[in-house]
Amino acid sequence: MANMAQAIRMALHYGEKNLAVKDIFGQDVGAPLGGVFTATQGLENSWNTPLDERGIISMAMGIAMTGERCVAEIQFVDYIFNTIDLLKIAGNTLWCTNGGFPLPMVIMSPVGAGIRGSVYHSHSFDAWASRLPGWKVVMPSNPLDAYGLLLSAIQDPNPVLFLKPKALMRVRGDDLIPGEPEDEKELKAMIDAPIGDRTSWKPRWPKVEGYMVPIGQGKITRAGEQVTLVSYGRHLLLCNQVADELKEEGYSVEVIDLRSIYPYDWQMIKTSVEKTGRVVFVNEDTEVTNFAEHLVYRVVQELFYSLLARPLVVAGKNVPGIGLHPNLEDASVPQKHEIAEAVRSVVAEVP
Amino acid sequence: MAKKAPGKAAAKPLKTAKASSQSLNSLTKLPKALLLQMHDLMVKSRMLEERLIKIYKAGDAYFWIGAPGEEAWGVPIGLQVLKGRGPEYDYLHMHYRATPTLVAMGMPMIDSIRLIMNRSTDPSTGGRNFSNHYSFPEWNVAPVTSPIEVQYGIALGTAHVQKRHKSKGITLVTGGDAGTAEGDFASCLIWSSRKGRELPMLITVQNNKWGISTSFDGQHGETNIADRARAFNIKARSINGNDPIESYLTLQEDMAYIRKTGKPAFIEAHVSRLYGHSSASGANFVSNELCCLNDFETKLLKAGLIKEAAVKELYEKYAQEGFEAQQIVKGEPVPTSESIWDNVYVGSENADWRKF
Ligand SMILES: Cc1ncc(C[n+]2csc(CCOP(=O)(O)OP(=O)(O)O)c2C)c(N)n1
Ligand SMILES: [Mg+2]
Numbered sequence: 001m002a003n004m005a006q007a008i009r010m011a012l013h014y015g016e017k018n019l020a021v022k023d024i025f026g027q028d029v030g031a032p033l034g035g036v037f038t039a040t041q042g043l044e045n046s047w048n049t050p051l052d053e054r055g056i057i058s059m060a061m062g063i064a065m066t067g068e069r070c071v072a073e074i075q076f077v078d079y080i081f082n083t084i085d086l087l088k089i090a091g092n093t094l095w096c097t098n099g100g101f102p103l104p105m106v107i108m109s110p111v112g113a114g115i116r117g118s119v120y121h122s123h124s125f126d127a128w129a130s131r132l133p134g135w136k137v138v139m140p141s142n143p144l145d146a147y148g149l150l151l152s153a154i155q156d157p158n159p160v161l162f163l164k165p166k167a168l169m170r171v172r173g174d175d176l177i178p179g180e181p182e183d184e185k186e187l188k189a190m191i192d193a194p195i196g197d198r199t200s201w202k203p204r205w206p207k208v209e210g211y212m213v214p215i216g217q218g219k220i221t222r223a224g225e226q227v228t229l230v231s232y233g234r235h236l237l238l239c240n241q242v243a244d245e246l247k248e249e250g251y252s253v254e255v256i257d258l259r260s261i262y263p264y265d266w267q268m269i270k271t272s273v274e275k276t277g278r279v280v281f282v283n284e285d286t287e288v289t290n291f292a293e294h295l296v297y298r299v300v301q302e303l304f305y306s307l308l309a310r311p312l313v314v315a316g317k318n319v320p321g322i323g324l325h326p327n328l329e330d331a332s333v334p335q336k337h338e339i340a341e342a343v344r345s346v347v348a349e350v351p
Numbered sequence: 352m353a354k355k356a357p358g359k360a361a362a363k364p365l366k367t368a369k370a371s372s373q374s375l376n377s378l379t380k381l382p383k384a385l386l387l388q389m390h391d392l393m394v395k396s397r398m399l400e401e402r403l404i405k406i407y408k409a410g411d412a413y414f415w416i417g418a419p420g421e422e423a424w425g426v427p428i429g430l431q432v433l434k435g436r437g438p439e440y441d442y443l444h445m446h447y448r449a450t451p452t453l454v455a456m457g458m459p460m461i462d463s464i465r466l467i468m469n470r471s472t473d474p475s476t477g478g479r480n481f482s483n484h485y486s487f488p489e490w491n492v493a494p495v496t497s498p499i500e501v502q503y504g505i506a507l508g509t510a511h512v513q514k515r516h517k518s519k520g521i522t523l524v525t526g527g528d529a530g531t532a533e534g535d536f537a538s539c540l541i542w543s544s545r546k547g548r549e550l551p552m553l554i555t556v557q558n559n560k561w562g563i564s565t566s567f568d569g570q571h572g573e574t575n576i577a578d579r580a581r582a583f584n585i586k587a588r589s590i591n592g593n594d595p596i597e598s599y600l601t602l603q604e605d606m607a608y609i610r611k612t613g614k615p616a617f618i619e620a621h622v623s624r625l626y627g628h629s630s631a632s633g634a635n636f637v638s639n640e641l642c643c644l645n646d647f648e649t650k651l652l653k654a655g656l657i658k659e660a661a662v663k664e665l666y667e668k669y670a671q672e673g674f675e676a677q678q679i680v681k682g683e684p685v686p687t688s689e690s691i692w693d694n695v696y697v698g699s700e701n702a703d704w705r706k707f
Contacts, residue, residue, distance in 0.1 A: 033564035036631070048565045050532030051499060079498055082534075116413040118481050120497030288704065318704060319691050323479035324413060325469040331688035 001172040001184055006191060007143035008039040008108070008164065010177060010208045011150035012071060016044050018210065019154050023063055025049050026056055026073030032198050036075055037110060037169040041193045042203030053079055057086040057107065061093070064105035069154060074109040077163070078123040090159045091134030106153045106160050111139070112234050112284055113333045114167030118324035121166070122333075124285035124316065126232070126261050129161050130294065136215050137261040139163040141236035142173035145259055148213030156215060163261075165233040179208035218265035220272070224254035227278040227347055230269060230295065232258040235282045235334060242339045253343060261291060266298070273299060277308030278346045284333040287315040309349035314342045377596045378654050389430070389595045390651055393422035393644045394662075395669045396451040399460045402673030403467050403482055404626060404634045411681070412467045415634050417483045418448035420625030421557055423643035424592035427599035428523065429455025431606055434490050438516045442491040442509040444502035444524040447483040448557060449495060452525075456490060460669075461676035470683045471690070478686040491520075500526055500533035503554070507542045510550035514613060521609045522552040529562025531576055544583035549614040553605055554580065557592065559624040563632070580617035592620025593643040 002010065015021035024046040026035075034041025049056050053074055060072040074080045080087075093101050113122035129137040136158055140146035146164070153160035172184070181187050190204040221236065222229075222243040229239045236257045243253035254272050258264055273279045279299055281292035292313040299311050314334045316322075322332045378386060400419040407415035418425060429452040433441040445452065450463060465473035467482035475486040475494075486494035493505065503524055510522035530536065543550040556576050560567040573579055580587035586608060590601050598620060605616040623640035627633055651657045695702030 027562070028564045030565075036563070048569060050570050051529040051562050051565075052532040052534070054534060055532070082498075118414070118497075119479060317691060318702070320695060321479065323469075323686065323691060324476075324481060325478040325686045327688045328479060328686055328691055331691045 001174070002143045002177055002180055002187060003170050003172050004140070004143045004146045004164065005035075005037050005039045005169045006187065007147040007173075007177055008150060009041060009043070009191060010180070010206070011147045011154075012040060012043050012046075013205050014151060014208050014210065015069070015071065015154045019069060019151070021045065021069045021071060021154060023047070023068075023070040023072075025059070025070070027051055027075045029073050034193060035073065037164070037166065038192070039164070039169070040073070042191060042201070053083050054086060057083040057090065060105045060107060061086065061090050061103055064103040064159070065101060067104070069104060071106040071108060071154065074107065076121050076123075076166075077109040077111045077125040078120040080109055080125065087132050087135070091132045093134070094158070095134060102157045103159045104157045106150070106162055108150075108162040108164055110166035110169070111163045112165050112167060113322050113329055114165075114234055116324065116326065116329065117166070117322075119321035122322035122329070124283070125161075125163060126283055127285040127289065127291045129163065130262055130291040132161070134159065136160045136263065137163065138215055138259060139165065139233045139261060140259060141165070141168065141233055141257050142171075142175075144173050144175040144177055144211075145213050145219075145257075147177045148211045149215070149259065151210060152212045152215050155212070160215070163233065167234050168237070171237075177208055178211050179206050181206055213259060216260045216263040216265060218259055218268040219257045220254060220268070221257050222253060222255035224252040224276070226252040226276055227280065227343055228254045228256060228269070228272040228276045229280050229282060229339070229343065230256045230258060230292075231282040232261065233283070235284055235339075238334070238336045238339055239282055242336060242343060246340060246343060251343065251347060264295070269295065269299070270303065273303050274306045277306055278349075280312045280314060280339070280342045280346055282314045282334060282339055284316045286318050287313065288318045290315045308351050309346040312342050312346055314339055375650055375654055377594070378650060378656065380596055381599060383656055385599075386596075386651065386656060389426050389599070390647060390657065391665060392426045392429070392455045393451065393595065393647065394665045395460070396422045396426065396454040397644055398666065398669035398673050399454060399463055400450055400626075402460070402670075402677060403463065404630075406464065406467055406677060407482075407630050407634060411677075412469075412482065414481050414630050415467065416447045416481060416629040417626075418450045420559075420623040420640065420643065421448050421592070422451040423595040423647060424557060424598050424620045424622050425449065425451025426455045427595055427602050428452045428525075430599070431602055432456060432523070433520055436489050436491060438509070438513045438520055439518045440491050440520045442493060442506070442513070442520065442522045444493045444506040444509070444522065445485070445495055446499070446502065446526045446530070447481070447495050447497070448527070449485055449525070450483060453485055453487070453492070456492075458485075458487070460672050461679060464673070464676045464680045465683065468677075468680050469685065470680055471686045472680070472683045477690070477693075499530040500535040502526060503539035504535040506552060506554075507539060507550060510543065510552040513551055519610055521606065522550070523555065524552065525555045525557060527562065528556055528558040528560065528567055528576060529565060529570065531556060531579070532570065540580055540583045540585065543615040544585050551609050551613045552615045553602075553609055553618065554585070554615055555618045555620060557622050558589075558619050559622050561624055561628065563628045575619055577617055577619040585615050585617045587617035587619075589619040589621065592622040593641050593646065595643065595647055
């Protein structure tokens, strides 16, 4: 089974071969490294940029203006903040030109904590990204979705932000990517660059096939009746674990992997919350003006009379950074036991 | 040399990796006591960095980044800084390869070890940030930030205030070669050189020819980074930062020029990267780059300015100091969970919305 880094690599390869992706670029994205998480190893059209995030985003915008397809990377999302006005412009160009200039471009960037990355390798961007109208924003929780979402992003005529949960880059999924060899050792031998000298190394790509996860479509990863847990990315996996563990205590938890942050799958949330009457939203971005607060607002507005308990948000603490020491990181981003407590407390609430 | 201290191998002068860069004559340009002091501090800084790497490799730290290989550049800075707090003294805005400068300024080894082992006793960040992310307000050492190059813009502000104070203090900024692609670097050149409003700052770049895995050659159209400063009429040169004597003399001249004229100067120092970028690339010794410490030491030995036994003792002393500091730090307290709310605001005024 591919890990997420390999899945992204295979999607980019598919994109080069079939979807006319001509440029894949960013800091250390090209040879010899192929990306700090190896997600761009061995690709034909990958190249290294100067250490200049504004240059990277604006280059992508210019390429997109010509109609050609590119995927650019910001090495860690922690370093995207100096491009925020360019992200605004990329998001408003179509609107300002009244449809004249679509910008079909993909920006990908590793996000989130979970690797003891300290202050500048732990930032989240989902809440920030949800405030960039004109952008679509996706965030996979497993390799197959990463593959399918990236292929959808490449084909989308709009700018798409592809957020990669960095703690999941080495995590394998449960499903094969169409065309992926069954034996993960074989896959590794085919597409992972060797340690050491790679000057003459070339990948042998498996014949991967087109597979799209439509942007805006969530997925129910655990079916349940009592309470709905909505998440994405790294915390989706924690939510699945919580659902499984609480099942043994007799709780019935439905888990939704949103997969797309904007546009999001409201119909899926609605159907589930109408059934359960209880909902907890989980993500690791900071809690004040968190994207989940918008979802709570909508739940309250549209599903108020179906609710049996107050909707909850479990999110990162409103602190300026994530400290290196585990005590600091663990107190700053949601932990499994906090999600479980939130579930227990909403289920215990009686209207 | 320094690689395996403490132990016998540590004190033996090893072969230099490349042909020696310094002529023996240059040793006459500085007093013997200063040469020996620089050597002493270079050894101390190297032994500290090697201790940090050991701590990382032993699993007692999550990440290492630092400056082994840049001692011949960093130590002469630390020795010539006007050290103190406030605009009357020099401000230093450095990147994450600042250990040699701080060691030369008098930072005890243990404080660097507290930082990499994220103890609450870490004076720079209280256990919040990575190794080499120093911050010493009492010495005007501005916090090292992970985001590359922001220090080049921030440095303008401290220099601006120093100019207003007509102070002797100047602002010094350091960073890597790849980082010069960021707009902040251009801001620094533009803002510091405005006619009639020049700023008293020493703008420097440690050019190790790498940005992680990306080599200098594929990313730069300019021949020397210093050429960019020349375009703004800034006094600029490229030097061999592997030679502590050349570094010392260039810094001395340029710092005096800035203190006298109030105008900026620029130094591009060519340096080596001896243990790769960081622990993310293994933090292993690379043998194909020139080791400035080894090179300088060989000169001192050949010229009879230092004896092998004394060199050996030096390595052993600092290896021991690093080792002992690590043992002490192991027993020191770690930050508590509740402390995430400390210092969000001045005086740790309540930052948690649940409490107001
Ligand atoms: C704004 C920003 N972008 C990207 C990074 C990731 N990063 C960390 S170090 C580095 C390379 C820096 O190279 P250089 O400026 O030459 O300094 P060196 O490490 O070689 O001393 C990069 C890209 C970062 N820290 N900050
Ligand atoms: Mg460099």
